[in-house]
Amino acid sequence: MKPIDYISLASSLAALFSSLIALLTLFEMRAQRRNSLRPEIVIKRSYIYLFWEEEGKGDLPINWYNNNDSARSKNSTQKYTLRIINIGLQTAKDLTVEWQYDINKFIDLIHKYNDDNLYRIEVSDSKWLNIKSKNGDQGINLKNDLSEYLGFMGTGKNDDECLYLDVPISLQTLISVLLSLCDSSNGKVLEYQPEISLILQYKDISGKEYSKTIKLLFSVSAFHIKYKPAEYAGSALLKEIDI
Known part of the structure; x- marks a missing residue:
């Protein structure tokens, strides 16, 4: 093989290598563009107003309210x-949400602090x-309580x-x-709460399917031991945590 042939071969290989790099760059740019246009659903940090229930009324010992006005007026649907919100650049459709948490761990934790046998809780x-x-007595159907279909969701902050998602009554x-079982000796009981997860499943307009898991934490920012029915009990946050 003559020197000029080696030079031609080297030039051809260099051209081929450059073409491959350009092609890979194009694929990467297309993937980045596709990802930037996908729906991206997140949970907004939610503030909770907590009030003690009046004696002998309601199913919950402590009621949750979305805002202080409804709390003060006791205008609660118990949900x-x-x-x-969808912070992505493309709308989402067929949005389904499923809550997951270890209910037996919650029950075990309640029984641990249920010294006066105020509650009897079991899952059938x-x-x-x-x-x-x-x-x-109160009965909650877990099959209907832990999942919700929200459908279509546009973009915007x-x-x-x-959209509004009901926190399961359970x-x-x-x-x-x-x-309600907290007192001065175990007021930090919720530090040991089981993990709470949200599984989001949805599609973009083209029908491509997405799945996302969000971890949530119920964080008490202030809490007052019970001293008078129907009075302010404290406040909390239900927020997304990094995983």
């Missing part, structure tokens, strides 16, 4: 809602959470562009019971 084989207390009830 606390989270705000979720048919997926019902049964709670017995001096206020009466403002409150008027968000989760509200278990956390409320735990709080």
